[in-house]
Amino acid sequence: MHCDGAIRNIEKEILRECAYKGIQVHENFLNYYLKLLSLDPTWGITGKDVLDRSDVQNFIKYVVHQLENQNTPSMITLKMQFYFTCNFQMKQKMVKRNRTELLMRLRGLEQEIIDVKYLTEEDEINLMYKKIVYYITLASGLGNPTFDAVFKEVRVALGSILDRNELNDFVAQPRFTKIDNLAEFTKLVTGIRLFNKDCGKGGEGMEDLPKLINEALIATNAELQNTLISIMDKVNLMTTALDFVCGTEMDERHNYVIAYRLPKGVTMADVNYVKDSLIAYRQHELYVRKMMDEIDRIESTSAQIFTILQRALIDLHRVVKHRIAIPVNQVFPHFIKLSDIWCNLQDQTILLAKHNQIMMNLQKYIKVLSFPDSIAEMMIPPGESPMTDTERLQKTADQKIPQEDNHSMVLDPLLYTDLNKLKYEYLGFCAWKIFMTEGALLPGNPGLGIAKTMNMQFVFSSVEAGIAFGKCPEKCVMETIKLARRKPELINLLAIKDRLILVQNIRDLVHEPPLLPLTDEVEVQTEMHPVESNIDRNYFWNVWDLRRKAIEYANLTHCQTVSCQTKKSYYRFNSKIQTCDPRDKGAQTKRDNYTNVPKPSTYIFGLRGRKDDKQFIVDLTRPVEE
Incomplete structure (x- = not known):
């Protein structure tokens, strides 16, 4: 709740800033954009009770800067997502809303009918009957009541269930009863007119809905097919260009990395523009395929309704x-x-018209992008041509991702009968290159092997990508989430919004360990005899010689030379003797001893025989001196 309130306040500030700078932005789209950006905790606008004003200002400055140029591929993708989410997913509500709006337009005529409580004159009866005919015709959507043929047919059908003489009984009924009767009259007259048309006796102003729906389905399918073909031409061109530019090589630490091979005249800005444009076209392709599936569903439902109508x-x-x-x-x-079945057919026509409107508006968004083919063509080497997804899969058909040193389970594709029915993460794009290339959507090949980890299935565009992903799958998944934080248009495209919500308050998803320094073998050549020869006779290169000298010097400090001479001696001569003084040593043994202390003793006085609640403790312990 606090987060939503903060976003609303920030949204108001951004709208004021955009109005000041003359930037046109839809309020609902801005709210959609801000909620996607708020999934990135690095902005500092979520997970806090009190927001820092500096963080809020930086966030507002960034959003306003992005909104200044709304023709970038990223903004176009976000606009398509917002429009499609608001219209395609709410189509059933729109059908009900269409019915409700029709009744709201007829509310004034309905009030004029139910407000009348009695009829006295012939003109009033004719006018009331005419109003009911107009209401039934407009509510059923079967013709224009201002045409005489339509008016007469509806009047005759109404006369078979409500005679002019029965109008007084009708207007005399309670208000809610008249409303229910009008709805019932509408259904009965609609059913009667449909039956008469089938008999060849009526049907003035009534459209042949089955024929119109079939023609509209054929035209819509053809338009969607042409749109998909043009989209895939662009997608194949950009995918092939990125596949050639984003190569894979091994670095000095034996890890696979992306090596950009830029042709002459191509910059990294061009590569990033192609990547962002590919995201927009892939999003458009996804929506067109969803609409084709929905058109097939409408066609199937309409065929069932036709059968029910005939029965x-x-x-x-x-x-x-x-x-x-x-x-x-x-x-x-x-x-x-019959009336209910016809209403269901009308609902299908409304859905079909809504899908055509969505398709046209999506094409308007993608036309604003107007991606130039020359940029991608420069990235493709001479002699090469754009490849389709099928041709790209065939290039690596005979390769397999090894299971050795792979921390994810590599599933054999031969175990599955239909690989296209499996649900792959990231819509089947390469799970390693998507974050290593900062958003290049390169299709994965399930034939190389399917990596299963964390209850998810991933595919890759090359064996090297599968090996690199298998070294640390959890890190690769978190890296993709980090990429989606920087590129919010990938959140709904890759269907990973739930994962971003789970880690919304975690700023650092990946902790890189410190890189250990690499060791190299080097050679050093010194100058020949940089100093003149100097021989020191007292120099010992062996440390044990030095220790031996030290022991000798230490022993001499304890030696003493003495001599003795007798009082009378014959043939006196010098005599020398060397002695070593004896050493006195002593040892102290352990002595056992003991001590005795008085035993503590106390007496509590006043426990019994006293009326008050006071007791006294008397210390009876003998003193230590005794």
Whole structure:
């Protein structure tokens, strides 16, 4: 709740800043854009009770700068996502809204009908009958009541269920009863007119919905097919260009990295523009394929409704066949059923028209991008041509990702009967190159092997990419989330919004360990005899010689030379003797001793016999001196 309030306040500031600079931006789109950006905790606008004003200002400055140029591939992709989310996913509500809007337009005419409580004059009866005819025709959507043929047909159909003489009984009913009766009259008249048209006796102003729907489905499918072909031409060109530019090589630490091979005249800015444009076209391709699936569903549903309509008409013909008078309880339910089936057909036409509108608006967005083919053509080497996804898969058909030293489980594609039905992460794009190239969407090849880790399945465009991913799968997944934080257009394209929400308050997703210094073998050549020869006779190169000298000098400090001479001696001569003084040594043994202290003793006085609650403790311990 605090996060939503902060975003609303920031949104107001951005709108004021955009109005000051003359930038046109839709408020709902801005809210959608800010919620995607708020998934990046590095902005500092989430996960805090009190926001730093400096963080908020930096965030506002960044958003305003992005909105200044709304024709960039990133902004176009975000606009397409916002438009498609608001319209395609809410199509069922739009059908109900269309019905509601139609009734709201007829609310004034409905009020004029139900407000009348009695009819006295003939003109009032004719006017009331005419209003009911107009209301039924407009509410059913079957023709224009201002045309005489349509008006007469509806009046005749209404006369079979509501005679002019019964109008007084109708207007005398309660208000809510009249509203329900009007809705029932509309369904009955609609069913009667449909039955008459099937019999060839009416149907003035009524469109042939089955025929119109079939023609619209054929035209819409053809338009979607042409749009998809043009999109894939662009996608194949940009994918081939990025595949040649973004090469793979091994660095000095034996890790695979991306090596950009830029042709002459191509800069990294051109490569980044191609990557962003490829994201926009892939998003457009995804939406077109979704719309094609939805058109197929509408076609299938319409065919089922056509079948149900034919069966309902056959049943109704069986009921009224060769009969002059039929009880209303037998025939009216069939008319109401016909009306409900026809309403379902009308809903399908509304859905079909809405899909055509969505398709045209998506094409307007992609036309603003107007990607020049010359940039991608410069990246393709001479003699090479753009490859389709199928041709790109065939180049690596005979290669396999090894399981050795791979921390993810590499599944054999031969275990699966249909690889296209498996759900791959990132829409089947290479899970390693997508973050190593900062957003290049290169299709993965399931034939190389499917890496399964963390209950997810990944595919890769090359064996090297699969090996590099297998060294640390968790890190690669987190790197992709970091990329989506920087490129919010990838969040909904790759369907990873839930994962970003889980780590919304974690700033550092990947902790890189410090790189150990590499060792090299080097050679050094010194100058020959840089100093004149100097021989020191007292120099010992061996440390043990020095230790031996030290021991000798230490022993001499404890030696003493003495001599003695007798008082009378004959043949006196000098005599020398050397002695070593004896050493006195002593040892101290352990002595056992003991001590005795008095035993503590106390007496509590006043425990019994006293009326108050006071006691005294008397210390009876003998003193130590005794």
